[in-house]
Each structure stands twice: as C-alpha cells, then as structure tokens.
Amino acid sequence: MEVALFWIFAALMLGFGAAVIFLKSPVSSALSLVVSFLGLAALFLLLDAFFIGIIQVLVYAGAVMVLFLFIIMLLDLKTERARKINLPAMIGGLMVVVGFVALLVKLLPSFDIAKPALARPVNDVASVGMLLFSDYNLPFQVIGVLLLVATVGVVLLSRKELK
Amino acid sequence: MNLSALAMQPEIFLAWTSIIKTLVIVFGIVLPIVSLTVFAERKVCAFIQDRVGPNRVGLPTTILGFKKDIRLLGLGQMIADPIKLLLKENFIPNSVNKFYYYIAPKLAMIPALLVLAVLPFGPNVFFGDIKVPLMVANVDIGILWVFAISSLGVYGIVLAGWASNSKYPFLGGIRSSSQMISYELALGLSVIPVFLIVGTLNMQEIVVWQRENGWMVAPFWPKGFSLEQLLHGDFAAIGASFAAGFSVQRLLIWVPMLISFIVFLIAMFAETNRVPFDLPEAEQELVGGYHTEYSSMGFALFFLGEYAAMAAGSGVIVTLFLGGWSLPFIPDGSATSFFGIPFIPAWGASLLWGLIGMTIFLAKIAAMLFLFIWVRWTLPRFRYDQLMKLGWYFFFELALVNIFITALILALVKF
Amino acid sequence: MTLTLGHFLLVSGLLFALGLAGVMLRRNIIVIFMCLEMMLNAANLSLVAFSRFRPPIDGMPDYNAQILVFFIITVAAAEVAVGLAIIVALFRAKQTVHVEDLNSLKF
Numbered sequence: 170m171e172v173a174l175f176w177i178f179a180a181l182m183l184g185f186g187a188a189v190i191f192l193k194s195p196v197s198s199a200l201s202l203v204v205s206f207l208g209l210a211a212l213f214l215l216l217d218a219f220f221i222g223i224i225q226v227l228v229y230a231g232a233v234m235v236l237f238l239f240i241i242m243l244l245d246l247k248t249e250r251a252r253k254i255n256l257p258a259m260i261g262g263l264m265v266v267v268g269f270v271a272l273l274v275k276l277l278p279s280f281d282i283a284k285p286a287l288a289r290p291v292n293d294v295a296s297v298g299m300l301l302f303s304d305y306n307l308p309f310q311v312i313g314v315l316l317l318v319a320t321v322g323v324v325l326l327s328r329k330e331l332k
Numbered sequence: 333m334n335l336s337a338l339a340m341q342p343e344i345f346l347a348w349t350s351i352i353k354t355l356v357i358v359f360g361i362v363l364p365i366v367s368l369t370v371f372a373e374r375k376v377c378a379f380i381q382d383r384v385g386p387n388r389v390g391l392p393t394t395i396l397g398f399k400k401d402i403r404l405l406g407l408g409q410m411i412a413d414p415i416k417l418l419l420k421e422n423f424i425p426n427s428v429n430k431f432y433y434y435i436a437p438k439l440a441m442i443p444a445l446l447v448l449a450v451l452p453f454g455p456n457v458f459f460g461d462i463k464v465p466l467m468v469a470n471v472d473i474g475i476l477w478v479f480a481i482s483s484l485g486v487y488g489i490v491l492a493g494w495a496s497n498s499k500y501p502f503l504g505g506i507r508s509s510s511q512m513i514s515y516e517l518a519l520g521l522s523v524i525p526v527f528l529i530v531g532t533l534n535m536q537e538i539v540v541w542q543r544e545n546g547w548m549v550a551p552f553w554p555k556g557f558s559l560e561q562l563l564h565g566d567f568a569a570i571g572a573s574f575a576a577g578f579s580v581q582r583l584l585i586w587v588p589m590l591i592s593f594i595v596f597l598i599a600m601f602a603e604t605n606r607v608p609f610d611l612p613e614a615e616q617e618l619v620g621g622y623h624t625e626y627s628s629m630g631f632a633l634f635f636l637g638e639y640a641a642m643a644a645g646s647g648v649i650v651t652l653f654l655g656g657w658s659l660p661f662i663p664d665g666s667a668t669s670f671f672g673i674p675f676i677p678a679w680g681a682s683l684l685w686g687l688i689g690m691t692i693f694l695a696k697i698a699a700m701l702f703l704f705i706w707v708r709w710t711l712p713r714f715r716y717d718q719l720m721k722l723g724w725y726f727f728f729e730l731a732l733v734n735i736f737i738t739a740l741i742l743a744l745v746k747f
Numbered sequence: 748m749t750l751t752l753g754h755f756l757l758v759s760g761l762l763f764a765l766g767l768a769g770v771m772l773r774r775n776i777i778v779i780f781m782c783l784e785m786m787l788n789a790a791n792l793s794l795v796a797f798s799r800f801r802p803p804i805d806g807m808p809d810y811n812a813q814i815l816v817f818f819i820i821t822v823a824a825a826e827v828a829v830g831l832a833i834i835v836a837l838f839r840a841k842q843t844v845h846v847e848d849l850n851s852l853k854f
Contacts, residue, residue: 170343175750179758186762186785190769195777196432196494202781203487205762209788212758215750216799217808221791221816223476228820231483233784233827235490235509240831241777242494242506244838262771266764273760280753284799288806292472294533296810297817305814312821319825326832 175215182208195241203234217287220294345462353468357448361694365701366639367410373705374409380709414632422628425496432495437626437633440488444640446481450474451647452536454657454689455664459679465536466657466686474535475527478648479520482603485641486512489622492634496625504621507611507716514723515602515609521731522595525588525738526652539656543664546577547655549593551586553577557660581745588738593653595731600645602723604638607708611716646700647693654696657689664689755796763789776837776844780830787823791816 181204188201206229213222301309338344371386378385389408394401424433454466471477486509493505526548527533530541546553554570555577561569602609613621623634650656658664663685714722762785769782798812838844 172750175754179754183758183761183765186765189778189781189785190765190772195775198778198781200487200491202785205785206788209762209792212755212792213795216755216795218795218799218813218816219471219473220476221795221813221820223473223480224817224820225788225791226480227476227483228824229784229788231480231486232513233824235483235486235513236827236831237777237781238487238490239506239509240835242490242502244835244844246775246777246844259772262768265771266768269767270761270764273757273764277753277757280751280756282752282800283749284751285801285803287803287808291807293808293810293813294472294476296807297813300810300814301817304811308818312818315822316825319829323828323832326829326836 171215175212178208178211178215181205182212195246196238199234199237199241202237203230206230206234217291218293219291220297349464350468353466354449357453357468358445361453362445362448362640362643365643365694365697366636367414369639369643369701369705370413370636371407371410372701373708375406376702376705377709380706414636417628417632417635420628422630425498425625427497428625429495429497432491433625433630436488436492436495437623437630437637438488439491440485441633441637441640443481443485443488444637444644447478447641447644448647450477450535451644451651452539452656453693454686456536456666457679457686458666458682466690467536470534470536472532472534474533474538475523475648475652476533479516482641482644483512483516485603488634488637492626493622496622498625500618500620501622501624504613504618504624507618508605508622511605511609511611511719511723512603514720515599515727518595518723518727518731519599519603521728521735522592522599523652524731524735525592528735528738528742529585529589535651535656539651539658540664542655543658546582547658548589548653549586550655551578551582553582554660558663562661584741584745585738588734588741589653591730591734591737593649595727595734596653597649599723599727600649601704601707602719604641604645604704606638606642606704608711608714609719610708610713611719642701642704643697646697646704649700650693650696654700656696657693659692662688662692752796752800755800756793759789759792759796762786762792774846776834776846776849777831779846780827780834784823784827787819791819794819 183205185201185205185208189198189205192198192201206225210222210225210230213219213225339348375385385406386409387406388401388403389406389412390404391402391408424430449468450471452465452467452470456463456465458464469477489508489512490505493501493503493508496502526538529548530538532538532541542548544555546555552574554573557570557573557577561573601607605611605613611617613623618624623631626634666682766782766784766786766789769785770779773779773782794812794816798809801809803809834844837849841849843849
C-alpha cells in the first residue's frame with residue numbers, strides 16, 4: 170500500500186516536473202509545477218511530516234504559484250517563440266544533468282535503510298512548534314525581520330517609476 | 333482468511349470506512365444541502381422582498397392523468413434548477429483556451445468538497461471497542477488542511493478568467509484572486525486565539541473541548557448539565573451546573589473570542605465571494621465576472637461550487653466557534669443508553685447519539701447558511717478599494733492585535 | 748518490498764536533475780525561476796527523508812531537519828516575492844523576459 174502510494178505520487182511529481190520544462194506556454198508550466206508540488210506534499214505525508222506537507226501546499230501551491238501565475242498573466246507572456254538553439258550550451262547542460270543522475274544511481278545502494286519504528290504516534294505540529302519556539306527562537310525572529318524587509322523591498326521595486 | 337476478518341484489519345477497515353464516509357458525506361449530505369440552499373436562497377429572497385417565491389414545482393402528476401399537480405411548497409424547484417442547467421446547450425466560445433476553459437469549473441468545485449474531509453460531522457461512535465469518528469480524516473493538522481485546500485480554490489477562478497480570453501471575466505478573475513489572497517490573512521490570523529486556548533489543531537478535539545468547556549462564543553456554560561437532570565426535573569442540580577460553568581476568566585476570554593468570530597465570519601464572506609464582497613461577479617460592472625463566458629454544466633459547477641464553499645465555510649465556523657455537533661445536555665457517542673432505554677447491542681445507542689450529533693451539526697450549518705442568505709439580500713456591495721482597505725487596514729490588524737490580547741489574558745489569568 | 752531511504756533520495760535527486768535541466772535549457776526567466784524552486788524543493792525532500800530515516804531520538808524523528816525545511820520554505824517565499832518584483836521591473840524596462848535579450852552587461 171505504502172510502496173504503491175509512493176510510486177504513484179513520485180510519478181505524479183516527476184511527470185509534471187518534466188512537463189514544467191517541456192511545455193511551451195508559461196501558464197502550463199506554472200500549473201504543472203503546482204501539481205508537481207502537490208505530489209511532493211503527498212511524499213512528505215508518507216514520511217510522517219504532516220506539518221511540512223501541509224505548509225508545502227499552503228505556501229507553495231496556494232501562495233507562491235498563484236503569484237507566479239499572476240505575474241505571467243499580468244505581463245501577458247505568450248508561448249515562447251522558437252529560437253536558434255545554442256548547441257554547446259545545451260549539450261553542456263545535458264551532460265551535467267546526466268552526470269548528476271549517473272552519480273546518484275551509483276551512490277543509491279549505500280542508502281538501503283528501512284524506516285525505523287517510532288515510539289509513539291507523531292504529533293509533528295507540536296514537536297516542530299516546541300523546537301521552533303525554544304531552540305530556534307532567534308532564527309525564527311530573524312526570519313520575521315527578513316520577511317518584513319522583503320515586503321518593503323517588493324513594494325519599493327514594484328512602484329511605477331524608480332527614483 | 334475470510335472476507336469479514338480481512339475487512340476488520342486496521343488498515344483495510346480504515347480504507348473502506350473512509351470510502352463509505354466520503355460517499356455519504358458528498359452525495360448524501362453536501363449535494364442535497366447545496367441544492368436545498370439554492371432553493372432557500374430564492375425562498376428567503378422572496379420573503380425579504382415581500383414576494384411568494386418559487387411555489388409551483390412539485391410532483392407532476394398531471395402527466396399520469398390526474399387533475400392536479402402536487403406542489404410540495406415548490407420543493408421540486410431543487411431538482412428542476414439543476415436539470416434545467418444540465419439540459420442547456422454547452423456553448424464554447426471560439427476564442428477561449430479550450431483545455432483551461434474546460435478544467436477551470438472543476439478546479440473551482442473540488443476544493444470546496446475537499447475541505448469537508450476534516451470536518452467532524454458527529455462524535456466518535458463505538459462499535460464494541462472499535463472507535464469510528466464521524467469524519468473522513470481525523471488528523472492532527474485539521475484546520476491547516478482547511479486553509480491549504482481553500483487557498484487552492486483561487487486557481488479555478490483565475491483560470492476561468494484567463495482562459496475565457498475576454499475582458500470582463502479577466503477583470504473578475506483578477507479581482508477575485510487578489511480578494512481571496514488578501515482576506516486569507518485575516519482568516520488565518522483570526523483563528524489563532526482559538527488554538528491558543530484549546531491547544532490543538534485537531535477539529536474533533538476542538539469540538540470535544542467546547543463540549544466540556546463551552547462554545548467559543550458562549551461564556552455562560554452549564555458544566556456537567558445532563559439529560560438525566562432535565563428528565564428528573566432536578567432544578568437545583570441544573571442551577572448548580574450553570575453556577576459551576578460560570579467564571580470571570582470565561583468572561584475575560586469572551587472579548588477576544590467574539591472579535592475572532594466576527595473577523596472570521598466576515599473574512600469567510602469575502603473568501604466565498606458573497607455579498608457584500610461579491611465584486612468578482614458584480615453584475616452591474618462585470619456582467620457575470622469570471623463565469624461570463626460559461627454556460628450549461630460549466631456555469632452550474634461554478635454556481636454549485638460557490639454554494640458548496642459556503643456550506644463548507646459554515647461547517648468550519650460551526651466547528652471552531654459554535655460547538656460543532658455538541659449541545660449542552662446531549663450525550664456523545666460513548667453513551668450506552670438512549671433516554672434511559674439500554675440497547676441490546678450497545679453500539680445501537682452509540683450510533684443513534686452519533687446521528688443526533690450529526691443532525692445538530694447540520695442544523696447549525698443550516699442556521700449559518702441562512703445568515704449568508706440574509707446578509708446577501710440586506711446589505712449593498714462594497715466598492716473595490718473599500719474592500720481592499722477594509723481587509724488590509726482593519727481586519728488584518730484587528731486579528732493581529734487580537735492574538736496579543738488573547739495571549740496576554742492567558743498569561744495573566746489561569747484558564 | 749518496503750520503502751527505503753534510497754527511494755526518497757532517488758526521487759529527490761531526479762527532481763533536482765529536472766530543475767537543473769530546466770535552468771539549463773529554458774530561456775524564459777520566469778520558467779527558470781520556477782525550476783529553481785523545484786531544486787529547492789528537491790533539497791527539502793532529502794532533508795525530510797533524512798529526518799525520518801535516521802535513528803530516532805527519544806523514539807521520534809529528528810525534527811531539527813524539519814525546522815530547516817520550514818526556514819527554507821519561508822526564505823523561498825520571500826525570495827520569490829522579491830524575484831518576481833525584479834522581473835516585473837525588468838519587463839517594464841526591457842519589454843522582454845527572454846534571458847538572451849538581457850545582455851546589456853555583456854561585452
């Protein structure tokens with residue numbers, strides 16, 4: 170059951186991830202990425218990380234990708250017109266990717282570890298929350314400041330004319 | 333291994349009970365509620381405008397040769413409306429982006445139904461020692477699921493606006509998405525005080541907490557008030573239970589809870605695109621907003637999706653603030669007798685109380701839906717800049733300040 | 748057959764490779780940006796997988812890794828907002844989102 174679900178969601182994630190690259194229209198790319206992220210969120214749930222999974226949906230699928238879609242529609246981006254392909258760059262890029270995947274496949278057998286059993290049912294919202302507000306309180310505050318700075322920066326950047 | 337033993341294995345038991353619950357909730361409860369709400373909308377609107385409203389459609393017995401139709405107070409309208417929509421021609425304009433035009437109404441409908449997965453429709457029912465919660469998924473992330481899924485509702489509307497390739501739908505889509513994103517902040521922040529008090533995100537536990545300690549919006553709570561006291565006419569005990577439930581702490585916490593409730597309610601109106609925040613489909617300005625170019629089934633899905641979102645939103649409000657399936661003196665699913673009559677299989681009583689809890693929950697949802705309709709036919713629409721100002725300058729801040737007030741009260745007063 | 752750490756690392760690595768390929772192959776700056784997000788998410792998947800598969804601390808997964816993922820998601824959200832604002836400003840100035848047309852710094 171678990172293995173079947175894993176492969177279903179992994180296929181969903183990777184299939185639509187590939188669609189992001191191969192679809193020509195930016196709107197299609199963005200929507201494929203949304204589905205890909207939903208598949209990823211399901212994989213998080215399979216890893217008993219419910220909080221991270223749901224945050225993934227809430228932040229990425231619900232907010233970030235809407236922003237992308239918004240900008241694509243606002244700029245009225247049409248399908249990418251075919252360009253002359255920069256062959257050396259493309260071959261170089263593909264070689265990096267293929268090399269990476271080859272390395273990955275070679276290394277994988279050394280990670281043949283099964284899921285360890287847990288002492289009690291996970292309540293990861295509480296566990297993550299406890300850590301966040303005790304050990305990681307300072308980074309948490311800093312992240313808050315970062316978000317504020319980002320907000321101010323975005324408002325300034327998107328003004329009509331920059332002075 | 334025989335079939336019944338296989339069906340009782342924990343994993344498989346969970347799978348088939350979940351499927352049954354999903355089917356019953358979607359087809360047996362929500363879709364009837366949606367069509368009933370559409371009918372109620374027309375009836376209540378007529379009542380408010382001093383008209384009669386739809387009262388003709390019933391059983392068409394004249395087809396069978398009888399003299400008169402049976403009118404049934406016009407309840408047949410519930411079925412006639414969807415059938416009319418289904419039988420219309422599904423006209424697809426030439427200039428639309430076919431794939432997204434086709435898929436957008438489905439994307440608008442699905443999130444509304446998915447939200448229902450975490451709503452507790454009734455108490456836990458006990459079959460012997462097997463506990464079956466009357467909800468599809470009893471998960472610890474309950475309310476986060478609601479926010480995550482309802483934030484996906486934007487896609488259907490944005491895509492409908494964009495794929496229609498026409499000005500009015502596009503404006504409607506853009507308006508709707510920025511409105512939903514803006515009010516999501518107030519919506520999310522306004523429930524945090526509830527969690528500060530209850531200490532869990534699990535919807536069923538929130539209802540159980542409210543069952544014992546009083547609804548979020550009701551500070552005068554009879555603690556330990558039971559059916560037996562009422563049946564025996566034990567007024568002293570009833571008085572004592574009311575006195576036990578009253579405390580100054582509850583009165584103090586009442587203030588932030590009311591603010592939470594009101595902000596959440598208003599943000600929910602904005603999230604479901606209802607009057608006074610129905611700018612995405614403002615008829616006078618945008619023809620029909622994002623669904624201008626849709627006809628037949630596409631339009632029906634948008635239309636019913638809005639009502640399903642309303643029903644789901646009402647369910648969330650009822651669960652968080654109005655005590656869910658609980659009523660002060662009604663026992664929960666752990667009871668083994670029904671009005672003093674012991675049931676021979678004990679699960680009979682448990683199931684019966686579970687169904688009564690479900691009825692109470694649905695009655696509360698119906699009351700909330702009536703509020704939605706009432707507001708729609710009473711208040712005028714906001715202007716778009718007013719809507720944005722209200723969301724960002726007022727409700728957002730109010731919800732934020734409310735968290736601090738609640739935290740302060742909880743820190744100073746032992747609750 | 749049970750799920751092992753290798754399964755999750757394989758999927759995470761493939762997602763990263765897809766993101767990398769997208770950054771290399773596509774020329775639309777918004778799509779490139781989306782592929783960057785994909786790579787970040789691949790890293791998140793690895794982190795969560797490691798948190799679940801390492802020997803439990805006190806009977807529970809190692810939640811430090813999930814905190815890191817939480818921070819990554821937050822920073823990525825801020826990064827996307829700023830990045831998209833820059834892209835909009837760029838589009839206003841140049842009327843294009845094609846990386847090959849953005850060559851004024853090139854000599």
